[in-house]
Amino acid sequence: MSMHVARIAQLASQTVLQTSSVLPSSDNVVFVSSNEDLVATLRCSFQAHHGNGLVSLVASDCAETLPRQLLPHAGELSHLPLVIHIEVEQDLSSVFLLHSAFPYLLLSTNTLEAYDNSIVASFLARSSRLTVIHVYFRDEDVAGINRDALLEEKSILDHLSKDTASNDLSTPKDDAGTLWNAYRDVTSRLSHFTSRPLRSFSFQPLEQEFEVHTVIFIIGQDCLPDISELTGVQFIYPRIIAPLPSSSILEAIPPDTTRVFVLEQLLEWPTKWTPFHLEVVHALQQRKPIPVIRSGILGQGKTSITDSDLEMLLNTSEDRVQLGSFVTPSPPVPPLIPKHELSYIKVLKGLFDIRFEHLNSLSLTPTYGHLATNPEFALGRVRGQLEERARLVKLVEDLIHDSNTADNFHSLLSNWHFHRDDALTSHTFGLEIVQELERDDCNPMLKQMLKLKQHFSLPSHWIVVSSWSYDIGFSGLHHILSSGLRVNILFIHTIPYTLRQSNDHRQHDIGLYAMNYGSAYVASVALYSSYARTMQALVEADHFNGPSVVLGYLPYQSDQTSAVDVLKETRLAVDSGYWPLYRWDPTKDVEGGEPFSLDSDSVKNDLAQFLDQQNHLSQVIRSKPAIANEIVGGLGNDLKEARRSKAREAYNKLLHTVDAPPMRIFYASDGGGAEKMAKRLASRGTIRGLDVSVTTLDSISIDALNDQDGYVVFITSTAGQGEPPQNGRKFFRSLNSAANLVNNKATLLSKVRYLVFGLGDSHYWPRVEDAHFYNRPSKELDSKLALLGGQRILDLHMGDIQDADGPETQYKVWEARIWKVLGVDAVEVSEKEPESITLEHVKAASNYLRGTISEGISDMSTGGLASSDRPLTKYHGIWQQDDRDVREERQAQGLEPAYNFMVRARMPGGSCTPEQWLKLDRLVNEYGNGTMKISTRQTLQFHGILKKYLKKSIQDINKALLDTLEVGGDVNSNIVCSSIPTMFKIHDQVHNLCMNISERLMPRTTAYHEIWLDNKMVAGHAVKDLEPIYSEWYLPRKFKIAIAVPPTNDVDVFTNDLGYIAIVDCEGKKVIGYNVLVGGGMGTTLGNQKTYPRVASIIGFCTPEQAVDIAEKVTLVQRDYGDRVDRKTARLKYTVDRMGLDKFKAEVEKRLGFSLSGHRPYSFTQNLDQYGWTTSENGKHYFTMFIENGRIQDTANKEVRTGLREIAKIHKGTFRLTTNQHLVISEIETDSLSQIRNILSRYHMDNRDLSGLRLSSSACVAFPTCGLAMAESERYLPILIDKVEMICEENGLRNDSIVMRMTGCPAGCTRPNVAEIGFMGKAPGAYVMLLGGGAYGQRLAKVYRENVTEPEILAILTPMIKHYALDRMEGERFGEFVIRTGYVPPVTSSQEYWK
C-alpha cells in the first residue's frame, strides 16, 4: 500500500521524504535514514522551498518511534503545508498520541481508503497550509483498488491544483470549525472528480432498511462484520479522527440508537478512555435519552466481528471489553529530560525546595506509564490533591468549632487556618499540628487528619510542558485556566531563534491567550537572558492565587548544543523581540497598579496589539521612554525602506549636479585597511577632477548597483575563513543569491562597469587545502559580477600582506592603471593630497580629550557615540561596544547595532574596600548587565551599560571614591602588583608604589570632571589644560606597568612595557629596591611579521625612592621616541628594539640624571594565584578564590555575586583582585572568620576541588562585546577545558597545573603568548595554537599550529598530554617538556616567534 500512498505524495508534493525505499530516487525524493534527525530534514526541505511548497513524509517501519520524534515539535510543524503518511502494522496507540497535537488526523483502514485519503491529505495540507497526519495499515494486498481510479490520479491532481490555486492560502486558521469545513470542502471537490463519495465515515451495511438500535464504531484494520443477522446493528468506520465536530458524530449515529460501542485497535493506550471515545461521549451528551456507551479494544489480528462477539457486546455490563488476543505490553521506558531543560527544573527545585511538586515528573512514569507526563493527567493529580487539602481544611474548621478542642491545639489550628495559603507559616504551624496529632491515635477525626498530614504544607504545584512531556493543546490550556486552581504551568520553548519559522508563534499565542483569559498570571522569561527576572517570575507565579502560565525560552537542538549557542540564541531572540520578556499580574490591575511589566526592550506586533487593546501600551511607553512606537510596531521595516529611498534620492540629486565622470567606491573592511585605501583613492580621484563617492559595500543593493553611472570600484579585505568583512556581508549574500537563483543572470548587471581590489594574507592559511581562502571575497566579487553581466574594466588585483610593501605593492600598480582607464592619468595634480586623519590628529584636536563627548552622550537619537569620540572615551575608562551576537540580525532589520558601553574602574594594585564593593555591585544591578568582570589589569569592569546610564554610572563610581581615568587610551593603564596574600608588609609597600606611580602618571586634563561630574569649565577657557607628562599628543600607544614580588610572578611582569621586580630583605619585611624591566608586550597582528610579542628586558636596579621617577622618565622616552605613524608598531617594545636596549636605557638615565645599578638576583617559581586560606604575619586571614575567567555573576548553580555581596556586608578588610582574574578576600579579622567561612560554604564559593588545568586557565571577554574578537574566548574556554580535563584525568594529571590561556584575538589580553598552552582567536572556531611558554611567564610560547579547531586541538593534545604523563622528568613543567621533547623550539628572542 505504501507504494500508492508514496506515488500520490510524489505527484502532489515538491519534496517527498521517505524512511524506506518505496519510491525510486529522483530529484524530489529524499531518503531519510533512521539515524538522521527527521525534524531537521523536514525543516531543511521547507527552507529549500521558502516554506511554500508541499512536503510529504512517507514513514513506514517507524510508527512506534516517529510520533515521539514529532511530538516535541508539533507546535512548529503544525503550521506547515506538510503531509505525514504513517504506515502502522496493527496497534494505533503510538500514532494516536498525535491526536490533537496536529490539526488533522486521517485514518485509512483499507487500500482504497488509503488511496483516497492520500489525495485528500495532500490537498488539505496544501490548501490549509497545515499539517495532515494520515495513518494507514500495512497491506500487501492491493487487489481491492480500482484500477480506473489509479489511472485518473494525475488528472485529479492537476484539476485540484488549479482549483486550490484560486483559494486564499495566506492565512492558515486552526480552529476546529474552520478545519472541519476545509476538510469537507476538499472531500466534496475530490468526490466530484472521482465520481465516488468520500465520506468522513463509511458504513456497514451500506444501506439501512431497518431501525438501528446498536452502533459499533470500528477503529482498526478492516475489521468487518461476520454476522449472520445484521438487523439493527450499524458498523461505522471513521476516516477522519480529528477534527471531528460533535454534529458529524451525531449525524452518523441514527436517532433511535440505544447502544454505542467504540472498538479500537489501541492495544497500548495508557488510559481507560481514548480520544475518539471521549469525542463520542461528548457528542452524545446532546441526545436524550443518552444511549449506553461502551468501549473496547480490538486485539491482535482481529479482522472480523463474529456472532459471539456481538452477543458478548450486547450482553456485557462492563464499561470496557476486549475482543481478540493480547500480548502483555512491556513496561514503559521513561524518556529522558534533555540536559539543557534540566536547568529550569533545577531553578524550580532550588527556589521552592521541598515545596516543589512536579506534577508531571518523569519519576511517575514507572507507576503511571508515559501518560504521567501528560499535563492533563497532572491537572487531575493537582485537582485530587487540592480536594484532599479542602477536606483537611474542613476537618480543621470542624475542630476549631468543637468546644472540646484543647486551647493550645485550638490556637494552633486557628493559626494554621488563618495562614494556610502562606507557604512558610502554614508549613511551620503544620509541623506543630502533626506533632500534636501523633500524640493522639484514638480520635477518629484526628486520625483522618493525620492521614492528610502532607497537605498542611502548601506545595508549589508545577506542570512542565516540553519536549519530554506530552504537549498540551489550547483546549488543555483552557482547562487549566478555567479550573481556577492554584497551579503553575511552565512551557519550555526550545526552537532556536535562527531556526524559527515565520509562523512559529504558538508559544506567543499561549501567552496572549492566557493574558486574554484575564484571571491568570502570565510571564515570559529566558533563563539565559535574565536569571533574576526568571526567578522573580517563578516566585510571582507561585504566589499567585490561581493558575499561572510561565513561558520559558531555552533554545537548543540537542544535548550537544553548547551553552554558548544557547546563550547566543537567547540573546538574539530577546533582542529582536521574538522572545519578549514580560510579566502580567492581573491582581495589580484590581489594586490600581500596572499589571504589565516589560522586562526587555523589544516586543513584537502581536504583543503590542494586545497591550494596546488593554490600553496599557501608553503607560509602558511612558514608564520606558526608550521604547518608541515605531520599535514596538513594525520593527523598522518602514523605517528601513524610507531610509533607502531617501538615500537614493540624495544620491540621484548628487549625480545630476556634477559633470565629471563618476567613480563610486564601495569598500568592505573590518580592520580599517580597506576603508583607508578606499578613502585615499577617493581623495586622489577628486583631485583628478572625478565625481567621487565612497561608502560601505552594504549601503548599496544589487538593484541600485545597476543604476550607477560611471565606474564602480570595489575594495574588500578578507575576514575569518575567507569571509567578507562585516560591512559587506549583506551585499555578498544578495550577490550570491542573484548568481544562484536569477534566470537572466547574464544581463542583471549589464550596465555596471567595475573594478575590484582585494586585500589578503597569502600565509594566513598555511595548509595547501586552505589556500583558496586567500583573498576569497575579492575573487568571488569579481567573478560573480562578471557572471551577472557586469563589464570588468580592469583585471582583479590582489594586495598581499606578505609582499615587500604589504598590500600597497599591488595597490600602487592598480591605482595607476585606474587613472589610465578613466583617462585622467595625464591630469596634472597640483593640489596637495589631504593628509589622512589618524588617531594622532584626533587626540591633538580633542582639546585634551573632550572631543564632542558631552554632546554625544546627550544625543538620544542613537545609542552610540561619534566615531571620532570613541577612541577618546577610552581615556575616560569607557569603551563603546555592541552585542555582536545580534549585529547581523539588527542590520537586517535596519536597526543600528545594539550599542552599549563597558566601563572600567581605576584600582591601582587591584584593591578596594567592602563599602566600595557594595556600591559597585549596586551599579551593575542598576545600569549594567548584572555581572562584573575582573580584568587582567586587576580592575573591575562593567558591561552592558546603555548610553543613557553612562554618566550616572561614572558618577556612582566616583561616589564610591574610585574613578575611571588612567585605565585605557594612550596613557598608563591600571598599574598592577602581586596580590601575595602571605606577605602583608611587602604587599603594603608595593601597593603604595602602585598608588604613587598611578598618581604621577595620571592625565591632568579636567575634561573628565567636566564631562562626567558636571564640574564647570573655567570661564572663557581662560586657563588651559596642561599635560606635563603626556602633552596634547599623549603617548603613541597604551602603556602598561606591573610590580612583581618573587617567588610569584602572578602579574606576568615580563609582559609589561615597564616592570619592577621587588627585591626583599633577608627577613622578608622590607623592599630594598627593584629590578627594572622595559619592553614587554603581548599584542601582535596576525600575519604581520613587523609585529611580535616580546618579554621585557632588565635594564638595572633602583631603590624604592627612585621607582616613581623611573616610571615617569621611561614614559617620557616612549612619548618622544615611540612610533606615531603606525600604531601597530607603536608600543614601547618596538621603541626599545628600534633604539636598541642600551640607547634606550641611556636616554632614560639621561633624563633621570643618574645611572641604574646592576640588577639583583631573583627567582620566580610560578605565575599563578595561591588558592585557599592563608594567614599573614599580621594575624589576619586571606582567602584566594577561583573565579572562572573573572566573571562575577549569579547562575543557577552558583550565586557568586550574591555571596560576595553578603561577605562585603560584614567584611572589615579589603578585596584584592588578581591579574589572573581571581579574588583575594583580604585581611579578614579573626572575629569574622567563621561568618565568612559560612558564607563561602553557603554559596559554594569555597570549592577548591577543581582540576589543576582549570585553576591555571584564563580567558578574555571576546564575544559578544569585544569589538576586536575574532573567536569565542570566555564563553568557550570552560567548555574546552571540560574536554582537555578528561584527557588529563585519564593520564593521572588531574591535579597538575598546565597554564592554558585563550584570547579572542591576537591583542593577547590574557597573555597567551607566555602560556604553556595558548590559543589566540583567528576566525570563529579557529585559533592559533601556541606551546612552550615559561611556567612563570619568563619565556615566549611558540606558534605550534596556525589554524586549529576543537577536534584538532583535542587530537593534538590527547597524545601530547599522555606523552607528558609518561615521559616527564621530576618536577618538569609542561612548557619545558614540549621544548625538551621537540614539539616546539624555545623562543629566546621575539624574532623567533614567527619563524
Ligand code: SF4
Ligand atoms: S584579547 Fe582581543 S578579543 Fe580578547 S578582550 Fe582583548 S581585544 Fe578583545
